[in-house]
Amino acid sequence: MMSVLSKLKGKTIVLGLATALATVAVCPAFASEATTTIEVADSFEVAVNDIIDGVDGKERVVSSFDDGRYATVSLKDAVNPSTCPHTEIMGMGKKYQQKVSFNKSDSTYCYKYRYWEEGRCVRCGKQGFKIYDASWTNVKHKYKLFGNTCTECGYVK
Numbered sequence: 347m348m349s350v351l352s353k354l355k356g357k358t359i360v361l362g363l364a365t366a367l368a369t370v371a372v373c374p375a376f377a378s379e380a381t382t383t384i385e386v387a388d389s390f391e392v393a394v395n396d397i398i399d400g401v402d403g404k405e406r407v408v409s410s411f412d413d414g415r416y417a418t419v420s421l422k423d424a425v426n427p428s429t430c431p432h433t434e435i436m437g438m439g440k441k442y443q444q445k446v447s448f449n450k451s452d453s454t455y456c457y458k459y460r461y462w463e464e465g466r467c468v469r470c471g472k473q474g475f476k477i478y479d480a481s482w483t484n485v486k487h488k489y490k491l492f493g494n495t496c497t498e499c500g501y502v503k
């Protein structure tokens with residue numbers, strides 16, 4: 347577990363900064379005036395056994411990390427008796443993006459994304475866990491020059 351933590355040290359600092367920015371971004375006025383992509387912390391604190399919307403539908407939180415990341419198992423998998431009872435999950439290195447559209451409900455932002463990584467149990471090697479980053483990054487709508495329709499989602503200014 348120590349080696350996992352030390353490997354993640356650099357990452358933790360980046361996330362810490364993101365969280366600091368996020369606290370400012372909660373104010374809607376600030377968000378609409380921002381000119382660059384900003385991080386937000388709509389990544390509420392999660393607890394073990396919480397059910398979250400993951401890339402695999404509903405997922406149950408099995409453990410959380412000091413830096414706010416947390417590991418989940420798909421609910422489909424959670425009812426499987428062969429699921430391991432351990433909670434020491436480590437990342438397998440490859441990062442993916444989870445992207446969630448605002449479905450044109452936001453005048454500034456088009457979609458948000460966060461990174462997740464496949465995880466496996468440190469003790470028994472079981473795979474199929476996902477480790478989610480704590481914070482999301484909001485991305486603004488994209489318009490062509492003089493255009494008023496977002497080229498990404500179709501939102502009209």
Ligand SMILES: [Zn+2]
Pocket residue numbers: 455456457486487488496497498499500501
């Ligand atoms: Zn858009």
Ligand SMILES: [Zn+2]
Pocket residue numbers: 430431432467468469470471472
């Ligand atoms: Zn295990």
